[in-house]
Amino acid sequence: MDYHFDIPLNNQDIKQLRIGDVVYVSGVLFTARDESHRLMLKKDPGEIPFDTKKMGLYHCGPLMKRINDEWQVVSAGPTTSSRMDIFEEEFIKKFGIRLVIGKGSMDDSLTSVFKKNNCVFTVYTGGAGALAADKIVKVKDVYFLKELGMSEAIWIFEVKNFGPLVVAMDSYGQSIFKSWEMLFKGENCACK
Amino acid sequence: MDYNKIQEGVIKLIKKSQTELPVDVIESLEKALSVESGIAKLQIANILENIRLAKATGRPLCQDTGVQTFFIEAGVDFPKIGHLKKLIIGAVKKATEIVPLRPNAVDPFNSKNQAGNIGNFIPAITWDFISGTDVNITAIPKGGGSENMSKLVMLKPASGINGIKKFVIDEIKKAGGNPCPPTVIGLGIGGGADLAMKLGKLALLRPVGLRHEDKNIADIEEELIQRINKTGIGPMGLGGKTTVLDVHIEHAPRHPASLPVGMVVQCWADRRAKMVIHQDGRWEVL
Numbered sequence: 001m002d003y004h005f006d007i008p009l010n011n012q013d014i015k016q017l018r019i020g021d022v023v024y025v026s027g028v029l030f031t032a033r034d035e036s037h038r039l040m041l042k043k044d045p046g047e048i049p050f051d052t053k054k055m056g057l058y059h060c061g062p063l064m065k066r067i068n069d070e071w072q073v074v075s076a077g078p079t080t081s082s083r084m085d086i087f088e089e090e091f092i093k094k095f096g097i098r099l100v101i102g103k104g105s106m107d108d109s110l111t112s113v114f115k116k117n118n119c120v121f122t123v124y125t126g127g128a129g130a131l132a133a134d135k136i137v138k139v140k141d142v143y144f145l146k147e148l149g150m151s152e153a154i155w156i157f158e159v160k161n162f163g164p165l166v167v168a169m170d171s172y173g174q175s176i177f178k179s180w181e182m183l184f185k186g187e188n189c190a191c192k
Numbered sequence: 193m194d195y196n197k198i199q200e201g202v203i204k205l206i207k208k209s210q211t212e213l214p215v216d217v218i219e220s221l222e223k224a225l226s227v228e229s230g231i232a233k234l235q236i237a238n239i240l241e242n243i244r245l246a247k248a249t250g251r252p253l254c255q256d257t258g259v260q261t262f263f264i265e266a267g268v269d270f271p272k273i274g275h276l277k278k279l280i281i282g283a284v285k286k287a288t289e290i291v292p293l294r295p296n297a298v299d300p301f302n303s304k305n306q307a308g309n310i311g312n313f314i315p316a317i318t319w320d321f322i323s324g325t326d327v328n329i330t331a332i333p334k335g336g337g338s339e340n341m342s343k344l345v346m347l348k349p350a351s352g353i354n355g356i357k358k359f360v361i362d363e364i365k366k367a368g369g370n371p372c373p374p375t376v377i378g379l380g381i382g383g384g385a386d387l388a389m390k391l392g393k394l395a396l397l398r399p400v401g402l403r404h405e406d407k408n409i410a411d412i413e414e415e416l417i418q419r420i421n422k423t424g425i426g427p428m429g430l431g432g433k434t435t436v437l438d439v440h441i442e443h444a445p446r447h448p449a450s451l452p453v454g455m456v457v458q459c460w461a462d463r464r465a466k467m468v469i470h471q472d473g474r475w476e477v478l
Contacts, residue, residue, distance in 0.1 A: 020231060035303070063255040063294040074292060075246075075255040080337045080370050104337070104370040105429055125235050126337065126372035126428055127461045128242035129255040149305035151255075151294055164238070166231055166430055176430060177368065 004161065007056045009098050009120070017120050017167045019176040024163035025099065028140065028156060029058040033079055035152040037087040039144060045095055049143060050156060052095035059084060059102035061151030063129065064139075071139045073157070075129030078103035081121070089113045101165060105177040115173040122165035135162045193272060193473040195279055201467060201475035202283035202329070206260065207291045208477055209331040209465035210252040213243055216399040217376075217437070217462045224374060224427070224434040232432025236374075239427075239460055254461050257293040258333035260284045260315035263397060267324040270471055276327065277317065284308070284315045296336070318390065325471035330397055330464060338371035338459040344389055347451040356381060356453050357416060363455055364420050364436070369429015372459035374437045376400060377416070380454035383444035388454030395440035396458050404441055413439045427460075437462070 005013045007027025017023060030050060032040065040048060062076035081102030084091075088110055091097065098119050103126035114121055124132060138158040145153040168176045218240070225236045246253035262280060266273055285308040287293055297306045297314050309315065322328075343363050347355050360379065380391025403410035416439040426432025437460065446452065469475045 022231075022234070061255065061294070063252060063257060063292065065292050075252045075257075075294075077255050079256070080340070082370055103372065103428060105368050123369075123428060123430070125238035125242070126369075127254040127256075127335075127459055128238050130246040130249065130251045130253055131238060131242040133251070133255075134245065149295060149298075151296070151305070164234055166234070166428075168430070 002164075007099060008054050011118060014098060014118050014120055014171050017170055018172065019167050019170050019174045021167045022164045023122060023167060024161045025056060025165065026160045026162065027056065028054065028158055029056045029101065029162070031058045031060040031062060031155040031157070033059065033061050033152050034083050034087075035148050036144060036154050037084055037091055039148070041087060041090060041094065048095070050141065052097065055156070056099035056101060057097050058157070059100070062133075062155055064150055064155070071142065073133040073136045073139060076133045076136060076157075077127055077129035078124045078132075080104045081106050081123075085110065092117050092119055105175075106169065108175060108177075111169055111173045111175050114169045115171055118171045120167055120171060121169035123168045124163070124165055132162070135159050195275060198469055198473055198475060199279050199283045199286070201469065201477060202280055203287045203290060204477050205329060205331050205465050205467040206283065206287040206293070206333075207250070209333055209463045210257055210291055210293065211250050212247050212465070213253070213461065214399060214464050216401055217460075218243060220400045220437045221374070221460065224437070228427065228432050228434060231430045232426045232434070235427035235430060235432075236434070252291060252293070254335060255294060256335040256337065257291070257296065258335045258463070259296060259339075260293070260309055261332050261334050261393075262315060262317045263320070263330045263332070263394065264317060265320045265322045265328040267326045268321050269323070269325045270327050270469070280317065281310055281315065285310055318394075327469040328466065329469070330466050332396060333463050335459055335461065338375060338457045341367040341371040341457040342389075342392070343455045344385055345453050346385065347453060349446070349449070349451045351451060353412065355451070357412070357419070359453055360416055360455060361419055361423070364425070365423055367457065368425055371457045372461070373425060373429060374427055374434045374460050376437050376458040376462045377439045378456040378458065379439065379441045380456070381441060381443045381452070382446040383452060384447070384450070385452050387444055388452035389456065390454070391442040391444060392454035392456035395442040396456060396462065397464065398440045400438045400462060409441050409443070413441055
């Protein structure tokens with residue numbers, strides 16, 4: 001199924017989504033990689049200068065260009081989500097995250113975290129940075145740029161029909177990555 | 193000789209490597225599109241549309257513009273050969289602003305991002321010296337997500353070829369969707385630990401779809417391609433028939449006690465661009 005939702009996704013939206021579904025989202029995303037996860041987790045939600053509950057979390061370290069006083073997105077595809085495995089349970093709970101966008105798999109133990117917090121993990125095509133950049137209609141803000149640098153800073157992006165995102169872990173405790181892990185059993189005998 | 197003009201050429205080389213993919217890579221992705229369906233096909237279609245868009249708009253196709261990596265064959269009779277290194281480092285610094293490239297040179301001790309994509313030993317340059325007066329430069333910017341899945345193993349020689357195959361397939365399974373499949377795998381077999389890894393990266397210079405000239409090695413490449421694609425990992429790890437676009441092997445004699453295997457994983461954005469610089473300073477980006 002293909003869905004089009006506004007961010008923040010509500011409970012009903014999230015409950016509709018099952019692994020393998022395709023979804024396009026419009027609204028506001030904030031980017032965060034390893035360093036910004038670590039930095040944000042050291043703070044109280046009240047100390048964070050933007051409202052995480054109204055945004056989606058995007059695992060992304062964009063390539064930006066400053067033209068006069070304005071930031072422009074050059075290329076902004078997803079980064080490897082598994083690097084955030086160690087932070088995400090606490091991060092989702094603490095900041096009220098309902099939508100995570102990234103690439104690659106996340107640790108299987110997180111399926112229960114997505115279920116418990118009524119949250120979804122969706123993936124965008126890795127490396128499709130130019131394509132993703134064209135779905136970002138506005139750079140609203142940037143935080144921690146001086147401390148963390150371009151790729152690790154938190155960028156606030158307004159996006160329109162951002163996708164196609166594939167639901168990889170849904171709010172029912174399912175993971176799309178399980179399907180091919182099952183196939184490995186067949187291949188193992190060929191490895192001997 | 194006008195060094196600025198040559199530097200402009202190197203900047204053009206870097207830009208081409210970031211904004212266009214070689215035809216052989218595009219053709220193999222088009223082939224993948226024709227065999228995939230559903231979500232896997234959607235991923236490949238996105239990749240191909242992204243490649244088209246990046247080229248049309250002159251933008252880096254991936255935000256991870258990688259570690260700037262060059263393989264150079266320098267003709268020993270090229271005049272001012274001693275200036276080449278400085279010239280390339282300067283080109284990388286300028287290209288960071290002009291292309292632009294994402295600043296990807298981070299101090300490993302204090303995590304400060306050093307501007308300009310330069311630093312100790314970076315850009316990564318591998319030199320070879322050839323006869324003649326031309327200098328051939330290949331740029332292969334290398335992304336972090338795929339490089340993170342690269343691996344070295346020092347096998348026991350008794351493990352043999354089957355041990356090498358098992359290592360590769362096990363590692364590909366562990367990597368899953370993380371290195372942005374469909375990937376290209378460079379395998380360096382033999383040498384010492386460092387040479388095996390270097391040969392793995394060197395193997396990535398070969399165009400996708402081109403088999404090793406030694407039939408026995410070509411057969412191993414072919415077998416690995418088939419077995420890896422049977423894992424079902426698929427584009428982006430979402431399931432599908434295309435997990436690798438190609439496997440390339442380069443080899444060197446091993447020490448009697450060692451069987452090193454260096455596996456270098458390259459994402460679908462198998463970025464490669466070439467240039468030649470002539471003795472009078474003229475250059476062509478090929």
